[in-house]
Amino acid sequence: MKQKYLWMVRRAYRALRHPKLRHRVWWRKLTQPLFERRLWKPCRDTVAVGLAIGLFFGVIPLIPQSLFAAIAAMRVKANIPFAVAITWVSNPLTNVPLWVSQLWLGNQVQDLLHLDAPEFAGTFQIPGIGEANAATFLLGVILSGLILALLAFPIVHLFSAIMPHHLPKITRRNRDAVVIVPPRGSRNSES
Structure with a gap:
């Protein structure tokens, strides 16, 4: 059942991000939070x-x-x-x-x-x-x-x-984790 759910979700996700729709500005503004x-x-x-x-x-x-x-x-x-x-x-x-x-x-x-x-x-x-x-x-x-x-x-x-x-519980730490990538050429990126 989980495999069927994942297959269905991936298919819907790809359909919403179809190349014919992706380049339209109004579609991107409407569906950006959806992705x-x-x-x-x-x-x-x-x-x-x-x-x-x-x-x-x-x-x-x-x-x-x-x-x-x-x-x-x-x-x-x-x-x-x-x-x-x-x-x-x-x-x-x-x-x-x-x-x-x-x-x-x-x-x-x-x-x-x-x-x-x-x-x-x-x-x-x-x-x-x-x-x-x-x-x-x-x-x-x-x-x-x-x-x-x-x-x-x-x-x-x-x-x-x-x-x-x-149906796992996602902890707040994993849910809100943000990866910060330093800009190229900064001191932190060399270490």
Whole structure:
């Protein structure tokens, strides 16, 4: 499985750095943060944050979920392949049960807190379920995204504790190591 992951990541990395795209200025500005190698290597902390981001965006009913997850993962220095791959948890087969559960969650929280549904949000009819409010659905979407994102951390850390060789912990010293190369002709380069 690890070999398949590495093969897939190398292939995606090379496709993004294709010579036809590499010379374009707008593409370089857009993808420069994407090419940090540590964002593509799996380690415990970056995978946990990447899964959290991917699960959050995966349950939001938008079309470009993977794009939003990749951009967010770039910004917070999380594992990009895991963030993009986990957004596919919501697909045409799982969307309807996911939406129904999000509507149920929104209704439960709204009833628990004794909140009234706002009038401006509008209502819509769902066959077999009844009438639903858009604000209640949005509340369920955000809460389910936050719950799944928070569950990603203990799951990844438990997996890392059980199988540490598959998902190693990268120490801060190794992660932030910077190699300083002295300029040519200086005294330090001769020694």
